[in-house]
Amino acid sequence: GAVVSQHPSWVICKSGTSVKIECRSLDFQATTMFWYRQFPKQSLMLMATSNEGSKATYEQGVEKDKFLINHASLTLSTLTVTSAHPEDSSFYICSARVRGAGVNQPQHFGDGTRLSIL
Amino acid sequence: GQNIDQPTEMTATEGAIVQINCTYQTSGFNGLFWYQQHAGEAPTFLSYNVLDGLEEKGRFSSFLSRSKGYSYLLLKELQMKDSASYLCAALNFNKFYFGSGTKLNVKP
Numbered sequence: 001g002a003v004v005s006q007h008p009s010w011v012i013c014k015s016g017t018s019v020k021i022e023c024r025s026l027d028f029q030a031t032t033m034f035w036y037r038q039f040p041k042q043s044l045m046l047m048a049t050s051n052e053g054s055k056a057t058y059e060q061g062v063e064k065d066k067f068l069i070n071h072a073s074l075t076l077s078t079l080t081v082t083s084a085h086p087e088d089s090s091f092y093i094c095s096a097r098v099r100g101a102g103v104n105q106p107q108h109f110g111d112g113t114r115l116s117i118l
Numbered sequence: 119g120q121n122i123d124q125p126t127e128m129t130a131t132e133g134a135i136v137q138i139n140c141t142y143q144t145s146g147f148n149g150l151f152w153y154q155q156h157a158g159e160a161p162t163f164l165s166y167n168v169l170d171g172l173e174e175k176g177r178f179s180s181f182l183s184r185s186k187g188y189s190y191l192l193l194k195e196l197q198m199k200d201s202a203s204y205l206c207a208a209l210n211f212n213k214f215y216f217g218s219g220t221k222l223n224v225k226p
Contacts, residue, residue, distance in 0.1 A: 006160075032212060034213070034214070036216075042218060042219075043205060043216040043217055043218040043219050044161070044205070044207075044214075044216045045216075046213055046214065046215065046216075049212070049213065091158075093160050093161075095214075097212070104148045104149040104166075104168050104209060106151060106163045106166060107163075107214060108163070109153075109160040109161050109162070110160055111159065111160045112158075112159070112160045114158070
């Protein structure tokens with residue numbers, strides 16, 4: 001149980017393109033999902049917390065107008081990288097917490113999306 | 119701010135025991151989690167501690183001392199497939215803050 005699906009798994013596109021990444025909880029509901037970014041040989045950096053039915057909260061230094069987050073339902077959050085540039089190339093991973101689970105319960109991660117901007 | 123420290127890389131022999139340490143300084147604390155991550159893949163959950171002491175899950179155990187801001191992950195009976203990065207993450211309310219990860223190399 002507690003499977004998180006992330007799509008697409010790999011994206012290669014031209015500079016200036018906007019890219020949408022989907023994160024779905026397949027067998028549970030998630031009121032809260034999280035978006036991370038990981039550069040090569042570095043750890044996961046939390047970008048934003050996605051809350052169902054309300055605005056996402058962004059970590060310091062993350063541009064909310066560049067990384068648009070929508071959490072339209074209890075099973076889907078999307079991250080849109082707008083006008084992507086080569087420096088946005090990274091591994092983007094989402095995670096979700098089971099609805100009703102305590103704060104100190106593990107988050108469940110998607111398989112990640114590798115974004116390459118040419 | 120949040121500061122999570124762990125060694126960059128370790129090497130151990132198949133069948134042996136290895137301990138990966140993690141120290142943390144966070145503005146709030148709700149638990150310490152350990153994840154395994156193979157290159158190019160998402161992290162998978164291994165173990166976590168909310169209270170002080172040792173939690174054992176098969177070949178993996180994790181220890182926490184909140185007063186010292188310290189945790190370790192213990193891997194027993196190492197297997198070649200255990201070669202991966204091990205991420206320490208401190209939970210501050212509902213947000214995880216990850217360390218840079220420890221790359222474990224298991225050699226025959």
